[in-house]
Amino acid sequence: xxxxxxxxxxxxxxxxxxxxxxxxxxxxxxxxxxxxxxxxxxxxxxxxxxxxxxxxxxxxxxxxxxxxxxxxxxxxxxxxxxxxxxxxxxxxxxxxxxxxxxxxxxxxxxxxxxxxxxxxxxxxxxxxxxxxxxxxxxxxxxxxxxxxxxxxxxxxxxxxxxxxxxxxxxxxxxxxxxxxxxxxxxxxxxxxxxxxxxxxxxxxxxxxxxxxxxxxxxxxxxxxxxxxxxxxxxxxxxxxxxxxxxxxxxxxxxxxxxxxxxxxxxxxxxxxxxxxxxxxxxxxxxxxxxxxxxxxxxxxxxxxxxxxxxxxxxxxxxxxxxxxxxxxxxxxxxxxxxxxxxxxxxxxxxxxxxxxxxxxxxxxxxxxxxxxxxxxxxxxxxxxxxxxxxxxxxxxxxxxxxxxxxxxxxxxxxxxxxxxxxxxxxxxxxxxxxxxxxxxxxxxxxxxxxxxxxxxxxxxxxxxxxxxxxxxxxxxxxxxxxxxxxxxxxxxxxxxxxxxxxxxxxxxxxxxxxxxxxxxxxxxxxxxxxxxxxxxxxxxxxxxx
Amino acid sequence: xxxxxxxxxxxxxxxxxxxxxxxxxxxxxxxxxxxxxxxxxxxxxxxxxxxxxxxxxxxxxxxxxxxxxxxxxxxxxxxxxxxxxxxxxxxxxxxxxxxxxxxxxxxxxxxxxxxxxxxxxxxxxxxxxxxxxxxxxxxxxxxxxxxxxxxxxxxxxxxxxxxxxxxxxxxxxxxxxxxxxxxxxxxxxxxxxxxxxxxxxxxxxxxxxxxxxxxx
Numbered sequence: 147x148x149x150x151x152x153x154x155x156x157x158x159x160x161x162x163x164x165x166x167x168x169x170x171x172x173x174x175x176x177x178x179x180x181x182x183x184x185x186x187x188x189x190x191x192x193x194x195x196x197x198x199x200x201x202x203x204x205x206x207x208x209x210x211x212x213x214x215x216x217x218x219x220x221x222x223x224x225x226x227x228x229x230x231x232x233x234x235x236x237x238x239x240x241x242x243x244x245x246x247x248x249x250x251x252x253x254x255x256x257x258x259x260x261x262x263x264x265x266x267x268x269x270x271x272x273x274x275x276x277x278x279x280x281x282x283x284x285x286x287x288x289x290x291x292x293x294x295x296x297x298x299x300x301x302x303x304x305x306x307x308x309x310x311x312x313x314x315x316x317x318x319x320x321x322x323x324x325x326x327x328x329x330x331x332x333x334x335x336x337x338x339x340x341x342x343x344x345x346x347x348x349x350x351x352x353x354x355x356x357x358x359x360x361x362x363x364x365x366x367x368x369x370x371x372x373x374x375x376x377x378x379x380x381x382x383x384x385x386x387x388x389x390x391x392x393x394x395x396x397x398x399x400x401x402x403x404x405x406x407x408x409x410x411x412x413x414x415x416x417x418x419x420x421x422x423x424x425x426x427x428x429x430x431x432x433x434x435x436x437x438x439x440x441x442x443x444x445x446x447x448x449x450x451x452x453x454x455x456x457x458x459x460x461x462x463x464x465x466x467x468x469x470x471x472x473x474x475x476x477x478x479x480x481x482x483x484x485x486x487x488x489x490x491x492x493x494x495x496x497x498x499x500x501x502x503x504x505x506x507x508x509x510x511x512x513x514x515x516x517x518x519x520x521x522x523x524x525x526x527x528x529x530x531x532x533x534x535x536x537x538x539x540x541x542x543x544x545x546x547x548x549x550x551x552x553x554x555x556x557x558x559x560x561x562x563x564x565x566x567x568x569x570x571x572x573x574x575x576x577x578x579x580x581x582x583x584x585x586x587x588x589x590x591x592x593x594x595x596x597x598x599x600x601x602x603x604x605x606x607x608x609x610x611x612x613x614x615x616x617x618x619x620x621x622x623x624x625x626x627x628x629x630x631x632x633x634x635x636x637x638x639x640x641x642x643x644x645x646x647x648x649x650x651x652x653x654x655x656x657x658x659x660x661x662x663x664x665x666x667x668x669x670x671x672x673x674x675x676x677x678x679x680x681x682x683x684x685x686x687x688x689x690x691x
Numbered sequence: 692x693x694x695x696x697x698x699x700x701x702x703x704x705x706x707x708x709x710x711x712x713x714x715x716x717x718x719x720x721x722x723x724x725x726x727x728x729x730x731x732x733x734x735x736x737x738x739x740x741x742x743x744x745x746x747x748x749x750x751x752x753x754x755x756x757x758x759x760x761x762x763x764x765x766x767x768x769x770x771x772x773x774x775x776x777x778x779x780x781x782x783x784x785x786x787x788x789x790x791x792x793x794x795x796x797x798x799x800x801x802x803x804x805x806x807x808x809x810x811x812x813x814x815x816x817x818x819x820x821x822x823x824x825x826x827x828x829x830x831x832x833x834x835x836x837x838x839x840x841x842x843x844x845x846x847x848x849x850x851x852x853x854x855x856x857x858x859x860x861x862x863x864x865x866x867x868x869x870x871x872x873x874x875x876x877x878x879x880x881x882x883x884x885x886x887x888x889x890x891x892x893x894x895x896x897x898x899x900x901x902x903x904x905x906x907x
Contacts, residue, residue: 358728
């Protein structure tokens with residue numbers, strides 16, 4: 147690893163300063179600017195969802211009413227779930243980092259439909275605003291799943307939230323459509339499918355799920371809206387309808403949605419494991435085909451949400467086995483990452499710390515997923531905190547760790563400046579510790595029988611709830627530190643140079659930050675992505691502070 | 692048909708693509724992916740239809756017997772014919788005859804409007820009988836369990852299809868204007884092809900709805 151002698155210079159003109167003024171941002175067709183705007187919007191929704199999370203943990207600190215009443219509690223957990231799932235986790239990595247990096251990684255000047263890309267951003271904003279407006283109207287108490295018949299009968303105003311999520315779904319479909327087309331038609335000359343960076347592969351798999359599953363969600367939300375407005379009766383047993391139809395259609399989308407959250411994260415991890423171990427992935431093909439496998443099997447598992455709904459034993463057994471198949475593909479990925487680390491030259495940077503957190507949380511959350519996929523065990527854990535802990539480990543732990551890894555790994559690429567590395571590693575450790583402290587007690591609570599969605603509990607659960615709330619506070623504190631040092635680095639961080647990590651990812655061929663049309667000359671990628679076996683032609687490593 | 696129509700320069704929109712051909716490729720791929728998502732949208736409704744037809748076979752049989760097969764079949768012919776006209780428009784514009792293409796598109800548009808008018812007549816008839824969806828269902832002659840579900844699905848499925856027809860009519864009307872003003876040529880007619888694909892989807896969805904809702 148050679149260190150450059152001189153301080154790198156910031157490129158004179160780049161996408162951030164090529165055009166000036168707020169209007170140039172709001173009307174931009176540049177995928178990088180749209181990615182940055184998405185990132186900003188997502189951080190706002192994450193903050194809002196996080197505030198509701200802390201409010202919930204505060205309420206659960208002691209038995210009985212602590213800071214809010216029952217109805218306020220129900221509304222808070224609904225809005226925490228709605229905001230975090232629909233407005234943060236599902237769009238998070240694809241729309242921000244995917245938008246920014248996909249064209250760079252395949253050597254294209256932009257995505258296939260730049261105007262559609264901007265439209266997708268505005269649709270997201272519109273949906274987010276509608277949802278937040280619902281909060282100001284007094285809130286919704288259905289939970290993020292909008293289960294019928296409760297969601298069609300409750301007196302709270304569900305319509306704006308349903309419509310908000312519907313609009314966000316449109317944004318998701320358009321982004322997915324754009325990414326699929328970009329990958330199919332805009333790869334640089336000579337880049338075959340088996341030479342695409344793995345992050346691109348995972349974005350491609352995610353986009354297919356988005357395009358095929360989201361319309362089903364859109365339709366079912368529309369039907370719930372019609373049920374509320376016109377009493378159409380499709381989900382109302384009094385009119386001969388079947389509330390279970392809602393669950394089938396809802397989970398047909400919402401289980402694959404978990405893979406919309408996690409697949410891009412797996413792509414981020416695959417990229418950073420190679421970069422920070424200075425080693426080729428031990429099998430590119432396994433990483434690719436397990437991505438395709440997860441995207442496919444993800445469509446066949448929705449019934450495991452309905453083990454206690456009265457579906458047939460044959461149905462439950464089938465969904466149980468199909469759900470376990472996901473674990474096989476996930477294990478393939480975990481084995482590939484760990485064997486990539488084996489005898490690698492590991493650089494314990496902040497992104498790599500998050501990688502380790504990701505692998506631990508994914509492994510733990512995944513194993514608890516196999517446990518709840520077992521029908522008999524699920525009967526015991528169903529609708530308890532065990533499930534809450536399980537899906538937070540998988541959905542939140544893993545995708546959030548990947549989001550933070552991506553944020554730190556590509557921060558120099560996006561803004562041309564480095565952040566203080568020591569602080570980054572320290573905060574990463576704090577975040578991982580805080581996360582485990584928050585959700586590990588919830589596994590125990592669930593196993594002891596604490597049901598989810600309850601504002602109150604018997605006294606003997608209190609010590610575990612206190613531990614969980616303490617962990618959540620650590621987590622919130624960690625995010626504040628990250629916001630502080632990344633905000634500081636935007637202006638005052640050391641100039642990064644083209645490739646501060648010495649990574650072989652294709653996106654680092656361009657300047658940091660990249661010029662407006664991504665490359666000064668048509669890009670040429672002479673080696674496979676993630677190829678660390680050949681000598682580096684552009685040594686520019688000098689990041690470690 | 693004006694000869695200069697076909698020699699217009701190719702629209703220079705290939706900015707971030709290598710060339711105009713890859714731009715057209717991308718447009719086609721994008722449209723196919725979009726149509727796939729549209730199919731999934733209707734799949735949710737077909738699933739609901741299958742479930743309730745399984746649960747209430749008698750009501751669904753009688754419901755279909757009540758429908759006016761004549762009007763439904765007429766509408767099928769109307770929509771298929773308009774789809775053929777769109778296909779003929781594309782063939783014409785490929786041969787550089789965009790005036791004729793414009794006339795074909797206009798014909799397709801008129802048939803599309805005709806489809807909605809016939810549909811509207813049917814709706815008025817159902818409303819008169821009280822065969823409205825859900826809570827508004829008030830059809831005393833036909834009160835078997837599940838009947839209101841059949842009509843709910845009928846209204847939702849044909850209603851969402853009709854919204855697609857409306858969107859398609861909007862697309863067709865811009866295509867008519869562009870074709871008649873000579874914006875397309877043998878070398879450049881991607882919007883026409885994409886709009887045509889959308890119109891064919893609307894047609895194909897109806898070809899599934901027609902037997903499910905009308906043919907007992």
